Amino acid sequence: MQDMFGRSSIGPSGEATLSEKSSRSDIVYRLLRQAILEQALRPGTKLAEDTIADHFKVSRTSVRAALVRLNAEGIVDLRANKGACVAEPTLEEARDIFALRRMLEAEVIRRLVADLDSADVKRLEQHVKQEEAALSDHGPLSIRLAGEFHILLAELTGSQALARFVREIVSRCSLILARFARLHSPECAVDEHVQIIRALQSRDTATAERIMLEHLHAVELRAELDIDKTEPDISAVLQRYARKG
Amino acid sequence: MQDMFGRSSIGPSGEATLSEKSSRSDIVYRLLRQAILEQALRPGTKLAEDTIADHFKVSRTSVRAALVRLNAEGIVDLRANKGACVAEPTLEEARDIFALRRMLEAEVIRRLVADLDSADVKRLEQHVKQEEAALSDHGPLSIRLAGEFHILLAELTGSQALARFVREIVSRCSLILARFARLHSPECAVDEHVQIIRALQSRDTATAERIMLEHLHAVELRAELDIDKTEPDISAVLQRYARKG
DNA sequence: ATCAACATGATTGTATACAATATTGACGAC
DNA sequence: GTCGTCAATATTGTATACAATCATGTTGAT
Numbered sequence: 200m201q202d203m204f205g206r207s208s209i210g211p212s213g214e215a216t217l218s219e220k221s222s223r224s225d226i227v228y229r230l231l232r233q234a235i236l237e238q239a240l241r242p243g244t245k246l247a248e249d250t251i252a253d254h255f256k257v258s259r260t261s262v263r264a265a266l267v268r269l270n271a272e273g274i275v276d277l278r279a280n281k282g283a284c285v286a287e288p289t290l291e292e293a294r295d296i297f298a299l300r301r302m303l304e305a306e307v308i309r310r311l312v313a314d315l316d317s318a319d320v321k322r323l324e325q326h327v328k329q330e331e332a333a334l335s336d337h338g339p340l341s342i343r344l345a346g347e348f349h350i351l352l353a354e355l356t357g358s359q360a361l362a363r364f365v366r367e368i369v370s371r372c373s374l375i376l377a378r379f380a381r382l383h384s385p386e387c388a389v390d391e392h393v394q395i396i397r398a399l400q401s402r403d404t405a406t407a408e409r410i411m412l413e414h415l416h417a418v419e420l421r422a423e424l425d426i427d428k429t430e431p432d433i434s435a436v437l438q439r440y441a442r443k444g
Numbered sequence: 445m446q447d448m449f450g451r452s453s454i455g456p457s458g459e460a461t462l463s464e465k466s467s468r469s470d471i472v473y474r475l476l477r478q479a480i481l482e483q484a485l486r487p488g489t490k491l492a493e494d495t496i497a498d499h500f501k502v503s504r505t506s507v508r509a510a511l512v513r514l515n516a517e518g519i520v521d522l523r524a525n526k527g528a529c530v531a532e533p534t535l536e537e538a539r540d541i542f543a544l545r546r547m548l549e550a551e552v553i554r555r556l557v558a559d560l561d562s563a564d565v566k567r568l569e570q571h572v573k574q575e576e577a578a579l580s581d582h583g584p585l586s587i588r589l590a591g592e593f594h595i596l597l598a599e600l601t602g603s604q605a606l607a608r609f610v611r612e613i614v615s616r617c618s619l620i621l622a623r624f625a626r627l628h629s630p631e632c633a634v635d636e637h638v639q640i641i642r643a644l645q646s647r648d649t650a651t652a653e654r655i656m657l658e659h660l661h662a663v664e665l666r667a668e669l670d671i672d673k674t675e676p677d678i679s680a681v682l683q684r685y686a687r688k689g
Numbered sequence: 690a691t692c693a694a695c696a697t698g699a700t701t702g703t704a705t706a707c708a709a710t711a712t713t714g715a716c717g718a719c
Numbered sequence: 720g721t722c723g724t725c726a727a728t729a730t731t732g733t734a735t736a737c738a739a740t741c742a743t744g745t746t747g748a749t
Contacts, residue, residue, distance in 0.1 A: 222702065222703090223702080223703070224702085224703085247729095247730075247731095248730075248731070249729090249730075249731095257703080257704090258703055258704045258705075259704085259705090259731090260505075260702085260703055260704065260705090261702085261704090263509070263731090263732090264508070264509070264512055264702095267509055267512045267513055267516075268512055268513075268516050271512075271513050271517065272516065273608070279465040279467060279710095279731090279732090280709080280710050280711065280730085280731055280732075281710095281711075281730090281731080282711095282730070282731065292604060292605070295603050295604060295605050295606075296605045298603070299603065299605045299606055299609070302547075302551055306547055358540050358543070358544065359540060360537070360540050360541045360544045360613070360616075361540075361544055363518075364544070368605070371605075467732065467733090468732080468733070469732085469733090492700075492701095493700075493701070494699090494700075494701095502733080502734090503733060503734045503735075504701090504734085504735090505732085505733055505734065506732085506734090508701090508702090509732095524701090524702090524740095525700085525701055525702075525739080525740050525741060526700090526701080526740095526741075527700065690749105691748105692747105692748090692749085693746105693747095693748085693749100694745105694746090694747090694748100695744105695745085695746080695747100696744090696746090697743085697744080697745090698741105698742085698743080698744095699740105699741080699742075699743090700739105700740085700741075700742090701738100701739080701740070701741085702737105702738080702739070702740085703736100703737085703738075703739090704735105704736085704737075704738090705734105705735085705736075705737090706733100706734085706735075706736090707732105707733085707734075707735090708731100708732080708733075708734090709730105709731080709732070709733090710729105710730085710731070710732085711728100711729085711730070711731085712727100712728080712729070712730085713726100713727085713728075713729090714725105714726090714727080714728090715724105715725085715726080715727090716723105716724085716725080716726090717722105717723095717724085717725100718721105718722090718723085718724095719720105719721085719722085719723100
């Protein structure tokens with residue numbers, strides 16, 4: 200749910216500028232993005248322009264604009280004359296992205312420990328409450344809220360740039376989980392988020408940072424990146440089905 | 445100059461995917477981006493679709509796609525029904541971005557110290573040589589190469605994600621310099637880049653990191669962010685010209 | 690003269706039409 | 720029957736046409 204006004208205040212949306220545009224291409228952008236991040240559209244899914252345009256009752260023009268944006272964010276792959284697919288991060292990319300995420304979010308923690316006020320804590324606790332409420336349905340909402348907790352943390356630092364990068368990297372981690380994790384349960388345990396809030400309140404940088412890193416490690420474990428479940432390359436797969444077996 | 449082949453191998457371009465697309469919208473994207481980063485198009489400049497389309501002899505469609513991408517990178521501001529402008533980072537944003545840049549590039553240094561090989565050094569030295577050659581003309585090329593040195597460093601870490609973020613943040617720093625620095629001379633001194641290479645070769649993390657941070661600090665000083673030269677808000681300016689003076 | 694309402698032109702947002710490229714199935718040579 | 724070639728179809732890339740919104744200058748009432 201948004202706030203009581205129509206627009207999502209400072210909420211973790213994905214807009215590039217602050218102006219609350221709601222053109223058709225923006226609507227398509229937001230809906231596609233949400234569908235991908237909620238894992239309704241899995242990595243590799245073909246995103247045919249006509250199909251999407253027909254579904255949303257808009258022209259391909261608006262769809263294309265949305266796809267270009269999503270491609271710029273790295274959650275959609277766009278090959279020339281071949282159309283768009285939901286991005287499929289490789290295992291290597293996945294590890295790379297998680298490593299960078301740890302670095303970014305550690306920085307978030309360090310900054311928040313320095314100047315987190317009670318209003319911030321309140322917002323975080325409210326968010327966690329939402330997460331708990333959504334926990335029952337085991338559905339897309341739960342997945343999305345888990346990611347948005349981390350985005351909210353980044354936004355509370357007051358650094359637009361940092362928040363921007365965290366938003367992008369969290370999105371890509373969602374994709375990674377969608378691709379590799381066996382059960383697509385919420386990628387973050389709610390109680391781990393509670394722990395993070397507590398650690399921040401304690402103003403103990405080292406501890407808070409450690410808890411965040413443990414949390415991210417746990418998330419990464421859920422992705423089971425050690426197990427190679429990736430079978431993207433047809434020919435590699437078919438190696439095992441040799442001609443005259 | 446690129447490499448001996450047509451395409452820029454791993455060169456610091458800005459493509460979102462790896463495929464060497466050269467559609468019209470991509471051409472417009474690259475040229476606009478270059479023009480902005482070389483400070484030919486200064487912050488605040490209106491980017492009217494028709495004007496650009498006419499100039500490049502393409503349709504507005506291609507121009508719009510380019511503008512959407514540039515907006516996603518934070519180089520262009522896009523207000524609904526009002527068109528596009530070259531982004532104008534505020535002073536606050538500028539400091540924020542530089543702070544994040546220091547963090548990211550410190551990470552680059554730490555990673556490179558660990559596993560930089562001689563081939564990497566060679567590429568870096570080649571790049572610096574280009575910088576020196578371009579130094580004489582004091583022009584756009586020099587500005588661009590200075591930024592690309594940092595991008596090259598990030599790429600040599602082998603981390604696509606890190607390189608991506610560095611590329612984006614270096615771009616935005618170019619914008620900041622374009623907006624605030626008095627003389628738009630190359631923002632990085634070439635000899636400082638040489639020092640960085642030397643420090644990396646010494647395998648001394650602490651020193652290398654220190655030199656990089658000093659370098660970035662020097663760049664930030666050239667931006668003169670302490671001096672507020674920004675007069676964006678008309679009404680604020682006109683406060684000083686009261687009605688009945 | 691001042692200001693508001695309106696009309697005109699300019700610019701952006703969207704849809705449609707066309708061109709270029711890729712995909713797929715059919716046909717024919719061997 | 721297998722393979723290559725080509726035609727038919729589908730999908731993407733681009734241009735143009737139209738609709739919606741904004742900027743601006745004019746008119747007219749006060």
